[in-house]
Amino acid sequence: MRLTKKAAGLIAAATLFTVVAPAAAAAASPRSTCYGGRVCLYAGYDYNRGQVDHWRDFVSDDSNFADNNWLNWDFSNSWTSMDNDTSSIRNRIGCSATLWQHPGYTGAHSTFTHNSNDGYLANNAIGNDRASAIDIWCR
Template identity: 45%
Template sequence: MISVALTTAAVGTALTFAASPAFAVGSCASGNFCLFENNDFNRGNTNHWLDLRADDYDLRNNYWYDGNGNQTDDSIDNETSSVKNRIGCNVMLYQDVGGTGAKTKSISNTDDGFLANNAIGDNRLSAVDICTKD
C-alpha cells in the first residue's frame, strides 16, 4: 500500500513537471549580452548562463542561472568561456575588475563559443562595458 502511494506521488510529480510550460532560459534573446560558463554556449555541459543589459565592472557579485532559471551560488567572475552579443552594439570584455587588464571586443550580433583564443582568455572575464566606445 505504501509503495502504491509513493508511486502515485512520484507519477503526479513527474506529470506536473512535464506539464509545466517550457522555460526558455539562456537563449540569448535580442537586447541581451549573454555569458555562458562553458565553451559552445554550454552545449553538452552544465547550463549556466547570465544575460546582461548594462555595464558591469565587477562581475564578482553576479551568479550563474541554471537551466531552470534559478540563480545558483556560483559566481560568474573568472568562469566565462563563451558569449553571444545580441545587445545591438559592441561590448568590451575585461580581464580585471574595474575594466582593466587584457581585453577583447565582442562585435554586435556575433557569437564567440571559445574565449580561450582571445586576449581575454578562458575563465578570466571580470568586467563588461556594454556599447563600448573603444
C-alpha cells in the same frame, strides 16, 4: 475485440509519452538562445552544450562580476560566482561589448560586435575563465 482495446490502450499510452517527452526535453535544454537587446555569457564552451548550463545576460555595464552568480537553465540562482568563469559569449545588444580581465575595466580585453558569437573565448585576448567585467558601448 479484446486485442483491439489492448492495442488502442498501448497506442494511447505511446502517444502520451510522445507528447510529454518533448516538453521535458525543452525544459532541460541549454540557454544557448540569447534574446535581442542582451549580451549573454556562458560558463561552458559552445554556449554550455553538453555542460552544466550556467548563463547570465546583461543589458548594461557591470564593472565587477564578483558580486554576480550564474543562473541555472530554469533562471534560478546557481550560487556559483561568475567571476573568472566565462567561456563563451553571444552579443545581441545592438552595439559592441567588451569583456575585461579585471574589475573596473582593466587588463586584457576582447570586444565583440553586435550579432557576434564566440563559443570559445580561449582563442581571444580575454581568454577562458578570465572575464571579470563587461563594458557595453551603447552610448
